[in-house]
Amino acid sequence: MYVRYEKCDPLSTGEVTRTDQILPYFVMDVAKHLPGLPGLFIAGIFSAGLSTLSTMFNTLSATIYNDFVVEFSSANVSERRTNYTLKLIVIVSGTVCTILTFFIDKMGGLFHFVNASQGLIAGLFVGLFSLGMIYPIANAKGALCGVVTSFLAVGTIVVMNQWYKLRGVISSFPKPVSIQACYGAVNFTLPRDTALESQPFILFRLSHWYNAFLSVIVVTIVGLFVSWITKEDKVHTSPDLLSPIARIFLKQASHNRETANVHEMTNQK
Known part of the structure; x- marks a missing residue:
């Protein structure tokens, strides 16, 4: 086309x-x-x-x-x-x-709005499952806070981005087109130059393709922070619930703790 x-x-x-x-x-x-x-x-x-x-x-x-x-x-x-x-x-x-x-x-156009919404939801799921599979410290409270915070934060970005697009403050950058090969007289309105106008906050100007990435980042950071605050020392994480990469670090951490306990018991004797 x-x-x-x-x-x-x-x-x-x-x-x-x-x-x-x-x-x-x-x-x-x-x-x-x-x-x-x-x-x-x-x-x-x-x-x-x-x-x-x-x-x-x-x-x-x-x-x-x-x-x-x-x-x-x-x-x-x-x-x-x-x-x-x-x-x-x-x-x-x-x-x-x-x-x-x-x-x-x-x-306006549905393409950008639908992709932005799908990126938001997909990012929530990817971030939630990644949080539970990769990080042994993650718990239910951290996952819930991460998902809610990510939904509110990235959802605000989606809404504000669409709002500024409707007002014409920001716009997408399609491929260059012209009307020089059209037959007959046509009316053409030049786009408004917004370079000198005040621009919205940088997150509101991001492309909708970044929404999934932002959702994953927010879920992971908030989830880990809340999980670290609300962690319980005696909770055991089954290695079967983690990814193979996380199991390597979990085994290494367990080995380090066992070595430290052996040294402590030896020093006490």
Whole structure:
């Protein structure tokens, strides 16, 4: 797409208003002389989207039912009532997601926001599992504080970054394009020069690709700090729960402690 529209950018000429619209515009531009192909493309997108949403809502309803509804319901629940409850959860979840689309529509392009959110969540999981597998000192309190702190900190960065993008204070840096090869008269608005304006805090200007890395760093640092403060001396960490790399350091630490105990007992005698 970039090769085709490098010299005639449809976003600059006003043919499309968002970067999300370039793909369907490209399909209509290339396949407009082939009857049925644009419709087949749209049908494929809708089919894949509906299939994905169906799987997600079914999984979500089953998870909510098993984790929350079962805990507060009686043991003798009929299968018919269970089916009605699952369908109700799907309806409520779908309604909430539909309402949220009206707010997301005001946030500009979805690509950056979705990737930023995925980076945040993925970083939390990677940081949490890495904390437990690599560091023997880690405990539940440290893991909880690390995840909550990382979610609040990086979540604030995601929200503020999107807010400044909507205001036009910061912007992404796409590949260079022009309109010199376009036919006919076009209107082109030069972007506002923000070099002399006051820039936001540096973390709010970071690319969304750094969110996962930041999440892992915050979870690890906060988790280790809280675990060190709340550590218990007599807690034994099973080597089977740690990664092979961590087991080497754990064995070395155990060997050093045993050697120190032997020397201490020898000196006492």
